[in-house]
Amino acid sequence: MTKCVLYLFACVAVATAHLCMISPPQRGSMLGINKKGADDCILLAGPCGGRAMGPAVALSKGQNFTVTFQKNLDHWVKATPGHFSVMFGVETMNLTELVRIPDMGQPSLSLFSVNITIPVVRPGKGYILQTQYVTMNPKAPPTFYQCGDIVVM
Numbered sequence: 001m002t003k004c005v006l007y008l009f010a011c012v013a014v015a016t017a018h019l020c021m022i023s024p025p026q027r028g029s030m031l032g033i034n035k036k037g038a039d040d041c042i043l044l045a046g047p048c049g050g051r052a053m054g055p056a057v058a059l060s061k062g063q064n065f066t067v068t069f070q071k072n073l074d075h076w077v078k079a080t081p082g083h084f085s086v087m088f089g090v091e092t093m094n095l096t097e098l099v100r101i102p103d104m105g106q107p108s109l110s111l112f113s114v115n116i117t118i119p120v121v122r123p124g125k126g127y128i129l130q131t132q133y134v135t136m137n138p139k140a141p142p143t144f145y146q147c148g149d150i151v152v153m
């Protein structure tokens, strides 16, 4: 019985975890990200994991910006590889995918940096840059989310 419970716990621990966004800074805290399965990297509900809006990074429309995120725990499976998406828009509306990066099975804790251009939109508050880790792994949650708040100048 004890063994079963421990085994189940191990399964759950392995199946929970795994995307943090470093720049722009993700909403809320970003703690313990040198360790696989950090609590702050397990947001499973879109678009922003239920986290409240935080301080916004000011960017100009048409500006180039480097988004940096971390695969906190690897969920790659050879048969159905997933991907990472960087999305932009207003939290309450459909977001636009700016770039999609295939998951090539990089190890847990790998950092990814990708250049994007802020779309030409009406300047103002309320925009987000969102990263998604779409796992395509039947044994893992389908998608992990992170959002960073943006004010477009």
Ligand SMILES: *[C@@H]1O[C@H](CO)[C@@H](O)[C@H](O)[C@H]1NC(C)=O
Pocket (backbone or CB within 6 Å): 062, 063, 064, 117
């Ligand atoms: C952004 O980067 C692209 C190349 O990826 C370049 O052509 C463009 O001039 C840059 N834009 C600005 C505003 O620096």
Ligand SMILES: *[C@@H]1O[C@H](CO)[C@@H](O)[C@H](O)[C@H]1NC(C)=O
Pocket (backbone or CB within 6 Å): 093, 094
């Ligand atoms: C958002 O996307 C869904 C599915 O593609 C679509 O049905 C819906 O009309 C879109 N909403 C807006 C506001 O564009």
Ligand SMILES: *[C@@H]1O[C@H](CO)[C@@H](O)[C@H](O)[C@H]1NC(C)=O
Pocket (backbone or CB within 6 Å): 064, 066, 115
């Ligand atoms: C990304 O942008 C930086 C400048 O901010 C540039 O040095 C770098 O070459 C770009 N990388 C790619 C892959 O375009």
